[in-house]
Amino acid sequence: MAQRNILQFIILGLIHERPLTGYDLTKAFDNDIGEFWSAKHSQIYPQLKTLEAKALLTHTDEVTGEKLTRKRYTITETGQALLNQWLRAPTPESHNGKDEFVLKLYFIQQQNDPRLRPMLIEQLMLHEQRLNHLTQQLTTKFPTGANATDFGHFLILTHAVRRERDYTVWLQDALHQL
């Protein structure tokens, strides 16, 4: 999935909100943002170096306790410019949606295949679980609906919720048709 290094923009975007460490960035992908992109620390740390070399970020060393140091990165003006450029640019439609499970279904052609029902049920449980988790997130973070300030966050969460809800409905429909 070689693209135009989307990761760099995500890093810039996150740091734009407030200065962050590599560790903070790594954690960010465990939360809602992880619903729509993922990255490991082994990809993040080198990328931070590259971005600093390009003067899109700068860092200052911080010390916790006696010895442990961390690097807190701040976005530069050039970095902000690049971020805005990315946001402004038209977004190519992502028909990436790689979904291993759906592919498996595709190869099981017979409606009466005995493997079908347990497979659908297994996925249904997984997605219902995820749906519950996301719904809970949404109601705790946005109990009164959309905020004016965290609107992007709100949109991303509602999208994730919708997506999972839709997935479960589709699975249930499929089960009913067996």
Added chain:
Amino acid sequence: MAQRNILQFIILGLIHERPLTGYDLTKAFDNDIGEFWSAKHSQIYPQLKTLEAKALLTHTDEVTGEKLTRKRYTITETGQALLNQWLRAPTPESHNGKDEFVLKLYFIQQQNDPRLRPMLIEQLMLHEQRLNHLTQQLTTKFPTGANATDFGHFLILTHAVRRERDYTVWLQDALHQL
């Protein structure tokens, strides 16, 4: 996106239905299967070699016209066994869903940001277009609803349609909230 070489299973799955050439396989990703996975010929041809080296496939040469030869691949018993093993195995839930557009929204926090509306409208048009195309596919390929034989194909298509419909509804909701 290094995974456990899903591509090999897709190739095996497609060839399992009937013998195919590398070119046929490449084409397959332009159709509905392309909604849930993609691959270029530059990835497919080497993979076919590898699979043949592992005795999961065999090929016979065919000649069209005077000179042009193509390799038609057939799945072996070992290949079928591996395919079935994959189908049987539990599928890890795919929270891959990399979506560049949703990320952009996330970084635009202000509900009144003037960039928001045009961005949403642009995506809405793209996804509506795609939705129309998919709906048409569904009604032409399955005018009477699900078939007993092409059930997997039916499921994949309904899923793609749902996904796009859901996406457009979400975009419209977002627009109404501006």
Added chain:
DNA sequence: TCCGGCATGTAAACAGTTACATGATTAG
């Protein structure tokens, strides 16, 4: 004291895209 979380990095392997490269066949 020990364990989980904080914190940062590198290396090797694999997956995927883009570009390079060549040639045959068919339909208009």
Added chain:
DNA sequence: CTAATCATGTAACTGTTTACATGCCGGA
């Protein structure tokens, strides 16, 4: 004849994951 499609391959590069590697800090 000529353009689109058929047909197959390789090379270079980029992106992503897994594994290796190290050490500090705070709380139980």
